[in-house]
């Protein structure tokens with residue numbers, strides 16, 4: 096047994112507590128990572144509060160970045176001293192993993208959200224109790240963290256880990272949805288609407304803005320939708336060409352999107368809110384052949400109904416995505432490179448906090464005072 100410092104949640108709804116906890120020995124395909132920073136995501140808080148399922152006591156955290164300190168006996172893809180960004184875990188052996196789509200691994204649920212190792216065991220202990228972990232394959236609210244090898248993405252050691260830590264979940268999801276799924280094409284994808292401007296939505300705006308600059312005739316209209324004026328202002332700074340305050344357009348959101356897009360509707364849309372009424376509006380507000388993507392998670396078991404006929408006549412499509420269809424090993428270094436070139440200014444939406452201030456960081460995120468808190472170890 097060795098010690099880690101961890102933000103532990105003793106039961107659903109309890110605040111994070113900074114404690115010294117014990118960690119069990121590394122398994123063959125695990126890596127011990129000395130963290131520099133961990134981003135805070137809404138999903139951490141949703142599990143903490145019991146809105147999404149968890150198992151307690153629990154260590155959350157799923158946007159870690161640090162340096163490899165030890166490797167399990169079967170680890171091949173990282174070595175001691177490597178700088179790594181952490182992302183989701185996957186099995187490598189299922190059909191979708193073999194097709195090069197680890198973001199849709201058939202074991203996604205078990206390996207990322209079961210709050211246990213793949214073999215069902217708990218990686219941590221505290222005051223004689225088993226502590227659940229392995230959240231998103233990493234539970235990077237513990238330092239050092241026991242991380243699944245598949246979650247590790249080696250990056251250039253010169254990169255600033257304190258800024259890039261959040262790439263592995265929310266930012267990858269938002270930007271990946273634009274780069275990997277919407278893949279805007281000239282004269283075909285002229286407009287995009289992004290609903291909800293947390294870290295995911297802002298990352299989608301940044302990716303869209305980058306592509307619009309690189310490719311004339313693509314995404315000349317980028318519409319940001321949110322309920323908060325400050326967030327809309329930030330979205331403008333990040334490249335949105337139009338903004339809609341959902342408070343002011345509760346009853347005519349669809350009409351407003353149509354007005355901005357010359358009456359036709361949006362060629363592409365991303366929902367990052369998970370609100371069913373917004374998802375419905377998103378689909379209705381699509382242009383003919385428009386494509387809508389859901390990344391925001393509604394409450395579990397949510398169901399939705401849409402009017403089918405306009406969907407058929409308009410040749411619209413609607414799909415979900417986990418992590419923006421991103422293969423983290425390739426995509427995170429690409430995003431890090433864009434950041435270094437000044438083309439992907441994620442630091443504009445981040446604020447750093449000492450690890451002990453995690454509860455304040457979460458509250459600031461919920462209050463909309465900060466979009467992406469980053470805990471510094």
Ligand SMILES: [Zn+2]
Pocket residue numbers: 185186187188189190191192193197199200201202
């Ligand atoms: Zn798999």
Ligand SMILES: [Zn+2]
Pocket residue numbers: 136137138139157264265
């Ligand atoms: Zn997340």
